[in-house]
Amino acid sequence: MQTTLTVRLSEKEALDLQAICEMTGKSRSEVVRDALRAKSFRARLDAVRAFAVPRAQEAGLLTEEDVFREIS
Numbered sequence: 742m743q744t745t746l747t748v749r750l751s752e753k754e755a756l757d758l759q760a761i762c763e764m765t766g767k768s769r770s771e772v773v774r775d776a777l778r779a780k781s782f783r784a785r786l787d788a789v790r791a792f793a794v795p796r797a798q799e800a801g802l803l804t805e806e807d808v809f810r811e812i813s
Contacts, residue, residue, distance in 0.1 A: 748773070758772060758773075
């Protein structure tokens with residue numbers, strides 16, 4: 742299923758979008774979809790971090806070296 746979305750951009754945002762399109766050779770739709778995927782990934786990653794970091798700290802895993810030591 743595909744959905745059409747209308748987005749109102751400021752003049753600067755529209756110019757920025759156009760510049761990205763010209764630099765990448767992608768359409769506006771492709772650039773916006775890429776940005777949405779990146780934002781979605783980042784939001785999921787932030788949620789995992791918010792869940793995992795406090796638990797790791799409680800377990801004494803404060804650095805990458807602590808983690809590597811535990812899994813080695």
